[in-house]
Amino acid sequence: MTEKTDVVILGGGVIGLTTAYHLALEGLQVTVLDKSDLGREASWAGAGILAPGNLSKAHRPLDLLRAFSRNRIESFSLQLKESSGIWNGFRKCGILDLEAPSAATQNAWVDEEIAFQSAEPSQYPQVQFLSNSGIFFPDGALLENPLHLQALIRACEIQGVRLRPNSHSIQMIKAENRIESLATVDGKRFAADRFVIATGAWTELLPELTPMKLGIFPIRGQIVQLAIEGEMPVSCIVESGKQYIVPRNSDEILIGSTEEPEAGFEKANTPSGIQGLLDFAHNLIPILRSAQQVRAWAGLRPGSKDGLPTIGPIPGFDNVFIGAGHGRSGIQQSLATAQILTDLVLGKRTFMDISPFKADRPRSQATEPLFRS
Incomplete structure (x- = not known):
């Protein structure tokens, strides 16, 4: 049995679903395939941190992705709510970064005209239980990943996207330099004119793409959720290096996250990982020692050797595009990536130069983002 459509998207995480929604709004018939349940991998597992961005002043490739997405996420959240009836929990709560920035990083914030200021705990009621000073970004925001994905799935359904978890x-069934269809183990075949690969950490397991050596690999991240009774100790995002504390709602706090490239595809919590996160939170905010641990989970981020995602056409194929390898920033870069992929599928010019993200680029030097989450 063959199901014919305009575009098949392989991967039902935030990149694949957001792209599917955009393409459906353009009038294309889209099918999304995923190896498991939709939106249950890295997109679901993260904390939903959204760093600030200024699209008119951003210059570096990663900064443009971040700034484009941040510029649109609030209106997109409202659009999803109107379409799906599900609110994704977006709110601008600010980010307090406790790690002193380098002079180069601080200059880059100034160049991008990102609002920030030195912060003492006494100045900010959002962090009244902290004794650490830091840099406060008032335009930092967050959303609730599971709700955002639920909204995307429902909005895609309403737009007629065929979802195939x-x-x-x-x-992949190939004919010369094109993909004609995708076949599943149970005999189903999905044919299309164009294909989008958005398979995250699992991208390099696709045998047809292996010769490309895209340099995408899994990085396990663990998160602990605490239940808070009484007054919430923080109401903004608190970051220290690659770890963070996120107030999810009025009585929940997320503590994240580990970064474990050595774990491979083992998506499981470990006692040492959980204890390390708890120690970080307890040392930073001692009152959290009395908070109850509700649950813990792990996800596999799609890391890349140079810190950049791979976005664009796949060399050797006339009708295949890719958006994968976003590391810790899948949610944060999803709207920009989806817009680029939508434009490529439609044959339009992209809003930015995507050559830094091309699949066959050299990957010799790691790129440090302005924001770590």
């Missing part, structure tokens, strides 16, 4: 063992 649990499509296992995908095989």
Whole structure:
């Protein structure tokens, strides 16, 4: 049995679903395939941190992705709410970064005209239980990943996107320099004119793409959720290096996150990982020692050797595009990536130069982002 559509998207995380929604709004018939449940991998597992950005002043490739997405996320959240009836929890709560920035980083914030200021705990009621000073970004925001994905899935359904979770063992059926269809282990075939690969940490497991050596690999991240009774100790995001504390709602706090490239595809919590996160939170905010641990989970981020995602056409194919390898920033860069992929599928000019993200670029030097989450 063959299902024919305009575009097949392989991967049902935030990149794939956001792209599917954009393409459907353009009038295309879209099918999304995923190896498991939709939106249940790295997109779901993160904390939903959204760093500030200024699109008119951003210059570096990663900064443009961040700034474009941050510029649109609030209106997109409202659009999803209107379409799906689900609010994703977006709110501008600010970010307090406790790690002193380098002079180069601080200059880059100034150049991008990002609002920030030195912060003492006494100045900010959002962090009244902290004794650490830091840099406060008032335009930092967050959303609730599970709700955002639920809204995306529902909005895609309403727009007529065909969602096909649990499509296992995908095989690409090629004809010369084109993909004609994708076949699953249970005999189903999905044909299309164009294909988008948005398979995150699992991208390099696709045998047809292996010769490309895209340099995308899994990085395990663990998160602990605490239940708070009484007054919330923080009402903004608090970051220290690659770890963070996120107030999810009125009585929940997320403590994250580990960064474990050595874990491979083992998506499981470890006692040492959980204890390390708890120690970080307890040392920073001692009152959290009395908070109850509700649950913990792990996700596999799609890391890349040079810190950049791979976005654009796949060399050797006339009708295949990719958006993968976003590391810790899938949610944060999703709207920009989806816009680029939508424009490529439609044959339009992209809003930015995407050559730094091309699949066959050299990957010799790691790129440090202005914001770590």
